[in-house]
Amino acid sequence: MSRLNDDNLRLAxxxxxxxxxPRSATIPLLHLAQEQTGYVxxxxxKHVAELVGATSAEVLGTATFYEMFKFEPVGKYLINICGxxxxxxxxxxxxxxxxxxxxxxxxxxxxxxxxxxxEHAECQAACTxxxxxxxxxxxxxxxxxxxxxxxxxxxxxxxxxxxxxxHGTLARVRQQIPAARAAGVVAPERIGSPAWFPAPQPMxxxxxxx
Amino acid sequence: MSTYxxxxxxxxxxxxxxxxxxxxxxxxxxxxxxxxxxxxxxALELALAKTPGAVHDDVRGATVLGRGGAGFPAGVKxxxxxxEKYPRYLVVNGDESEPGTYKDRLLMERDPxxxxxxxxxxxxxxxxxxxFLYIRGEMPLAHERVAVALNEAYAAGYIGKNILGTDFSVDxxxxxxAGAYVVGEETALIESLEGKRGEPxxxxxxxxxxxGLYGQPTVVNNVETLANLPWLIVxxxxxxxxxxxxxxxxxxxxxxxxxxxxxxxxxxxNGTTTFRDLLYGQEFCQxxxxxxxxxxxxxxxGSAPWFTPEQLDLPFEGKLVGAAGSMLGSGAIMVMDHTTxxxxxxxxxxxxxxxxxxxxxxxxxxxxxxLERVMQRVVEGHGTPADLDQLLEIGESIxxxxxxxxxxSALGLTATPFPYKMTTICFVGPSAYAPVHSxxxxxxxxxxxxxxxxxxxxxxxxxxxxxxxxxx
Numbered sequence: 001m002s003r004l005n006d007d008n009l010r011l012a013x014x015x016x017x018x019x020x021x022p023r024s025a026t027i028p029l030l031h032l033a034q035e036q037t038g039y040v041x042x043x044x045x046k047h048v049a050e051l052v053g054a055t056s057a058e059v060l061g062t063a064t065f066y067e068m069f070k071f072e073p074v075g076k077y078l079i080n081i082c083g084x085x086x087x088x089x090x091x092x093x094x095x096x097x098x099x100x101x102x103x104x105x106x107x108x109x110x111x112x113x114x115x116x117x118x119e120h121a122e123c124q125a126a127c128t129x130x131x132x133x134x135x136x137x138x139x140x141x142x143x144x145x146x147x148x149x150x151x152x153x154x155x156x157x158x159x160x161x162x163x164x165x166x167h168g169t170l171a172r173v174r175q176q177i178p179a180a181r182a183a184g185v186v187a188p189e190r191i192g193s194p195a196w197f198p199a200p201q202p203m204x205x206x207x208x209x210x
Numbered sequence: 211m212s213t214y215x216x217x218x219x220x221x222x223x224x225x226x227x228x229x230x231x232x233x234x235x236x237x238x239x240x241x242x243x244x245x246x247x248x249x250x251x252x253a254l255e256l257a258l259a260k261t262p263g264a265v266h267d268d269v270r271g272a273t274v275l276g277r278g279g280a281g282f283p284a285g286v287k288x289x290x291x292x293x294e295k296y297p298r299y300l301v302v303n304g305d306e307s308e309p310g311t312y313k314d315r316l317l318m319e320r321d322p323x324x325x326x327x328x329x330x331x332x333x334x335x336x337x338x339x340x341x342f343l344y345i346r347g348e349m350p351l352a353h354e355r356v357a358v359a360l361n362e363a364y365a366a367g368y369i370g371k372n373i374l375g376t377d378f379s380v381d382x383x384x385x386x387x388a389g390a391y392v393v394g395e396e397t398a399l400i401e402s403l404e405g406k407r408g409e410p411x412x413x414x415x416x417x418x419x420x421x422g423l424y425g426q427p428t429v430v431n432n433v434e435t436l437a438n439l440p441w442l443i444v445x446x447x448x449x450x451x452x453x454x455x456x457x458x459x460x461x462x463x464x465x466x467x468x469x470x471x472x473x474x475x476x477x478x479x480n481g482t483t484t485f486r487d488l489l490y491g492q493e494f495c496q497x498x499x500x501x502x503x504x505x506x507x508x509x510x511x512g513s514a515p516w517f518t519p520e521q522l523d524l525p526f527e528g529k530l531v532g533a534a535g536s537m538l539g540s541g542a543i544m545v546m547d548h549t550t551x552x553x554x555x556x557x558x559x560x561x562x563x564x565x566x567x568x569x570x571x572x573x574x575x576x577x578x579x580x581l582e583r584v585m586q587r588v589v590e591g592h593g594t595p596a597d598l599d600q601l602l603e604i605g606e607s608i609x610x611x612x613x614x615x616x617x618x619s620a621l622g623l624t625a626t627p628f629p630y631k632m633t634t635i636c637f638v639g640p641s642a643y644a645p646v647h648s649x650x651x652x653x654x655x656x657x658x659x660x661x662x663x664x665x666x667x668x669x670x671x672x673x674x675x676x677x678x679x680x681x682x
Contacts, residue, residue, distance in 0.1 A: 125306055
């Protein structure tokens with residue numbers, strides 16, 4: 001059920017084709033899986049493993065290393081409130097406390113309606129606009145308790161659906177490499193320097209010593 | 211002064227040279243149309259008219275320092291690759307996650323073509339046959355902007371086969387991260403790009419120049435570093451080195467956050483701008499919020515040892531800042547005013563690094579967590595006098611010997627210069643200790659106050675032991 005669907009499978013094969021080693025596509029493919037289901041299922045792990053030529057254990061080992069991959073359902077909206085220094089100095093503890101009260105869950109929890117998951121996050125690269133948060137990795141800056149209330153109301157009402165896709169979807173635009181323009185994958189086995197780059201003079205003595 | 215709603219955080223004020231932020235003033239600065247209208251891809255044409263070696267010489271001659279944290283010159287880094295081993299790869303480090311830092315995200319969101327042009331110039335000059343642009347997963351807007359720009363640049367013939375009709379051919383592949391601070395370390399970035407857990411590789415080799423991606427020679431450059439290249443090629447080495455100082459030429463993007471009147475991301479002149487200029491200057495942060503007193507500041511991202519007002523007149527110059535006991539790192543300054551609870555502030559950073567430890571090295575995996583736990587109980591008022599020595603002892607196991615710190619005339623301390631020794635493969639472990647060490651060295655009385663207050667509560671009446679728990 002939660003193996004990659006046909007569209008995502010085509011996309012996955014296209015992505016794999018850009019790397020000298022299929023396994024390099026592991027993280028992008030896991031993102032595709034998470035986009036499809038909202039989280040990474042065991043079936044998806046198996047499917048990605050088949051596609052990149054690794055074992056399920058290897059793919060699971062990679063997947064579990066990274067914060068963004070979730071292995072059980074999370075809310076449609078993942079609210080990450082930053083708590084690292086710049087945000088902490090500007091009141092992120094109070095903001096988190098307010099969010100917990102307002103949503104009725106502790107950090108790490110999901111609301112009963114499945115709409116919101118609240119998490120304590122580390123630095124989100126918006127430190128001058130503290131305290132900041134991300135909803136499905138889309139930023140809000142200088143967030144007050146009142147701002148958070150409005151944001152939650154708007155998310156609940158669906159008025160931000162155009163700006164913030166459901167959890168799992170990252171970029172809504174993808175890279176496309178037109179076949180006619182592609183320089184092509186450069187495998188590590190390729191011999192010699194690139195065409196535009198003058199090969200150094202052969203260093204016979206050095207080679208002989210090596 | 212100018213701020214732009216489309217570039218939240220960036221402040222464009224004063225009459226300073228702009229090397230990398232010149233298009234931030236345009237709402238459509240990320241489009242190919244605007245890039246063309248403002249001189250875009252001229253540098254690529256100029257570079258392709260020269261030999262790769264000549265372009266490399268420009269980058270070497272301009273001493274373009276790495277903007278990711280270590281400040282290693284890009285031209286020298288490219289030159290570390292063995293001359294006979296091919297293919298070579300370029301991995302672009304867009305995994306910006308150092309606490310306090312954001313500049314690469316803005317550069318990718320606001321001017322992706324400048325980055326792409328920088329990648330192409332680097333690939334041409336150093337003979338790099340394929341480029342992987344690794345963007346932090348938590349930055350979907352940067353992904354979208356870079357993806358669109360890549361698609362535009364492919365269509366326009368700037369990327370791919372026979373670029374601008376020459377024999378220069380290279381693909382740029384957009385790659386997604388998935389949330390792991392340690393992946394910003396260049397060998398961890400390579401592991402991650404190979405589809406593995408993002409664990410830094412054992413050193414030596416210290417650089418992936420000889421053995422990098424798929425075991426091949428690899429250059430890993432930061433986004434801001436590469437974004438410097440188009441301007442350098444168009445304006446020349448002399449113009450580049452005319453900005454800043456001989457050892458720190460050009461500009462740098464810095465983010466100043468925390469308790470200042472006007473926090474922001476500024477493009478500053480490298481080497482000469484002082485921390486006092488930045489924190490108090492009218493064209494920069496305009497002083498501490500509400501006219502408060504400055505207590506301390508972190509000069510170079512969460513990993514950097516702290517400074518106090520005594521170091522305000524230091525310029526933004528790596529060697530001087532290193533000698534003074536800290537580092538410039540990734541250009542992130544976090545400012546604390548006199549109302550700041552110093553142990554609590556240090557805890558937020560220690561928690562970050564403890565959380566981000568990859569778990570390979572015991573001193574970091576265990577030590578970082580212990581630092582966090584002990585700091586937590588001290589901050590919450592459950593600490594004991596022995597805890598403070600214990601924090602230093604844990605730190606000693608991660609970084610044996612003298613740890614860098616700033617001078618303090620008030621405390622009679624002289625500076626211990628950068629760098630430190632470490633028992634770990636990478637800097638995440640030492641980074642967990644840096645805020646603890648700085649806070650304890652410069653503000654020990656604040657820790658003692660938290661412990662004294664706790665000890666004033668008659669614990670013996672509650673607990674059986676007459677001594678506070680954990681005293682031994």
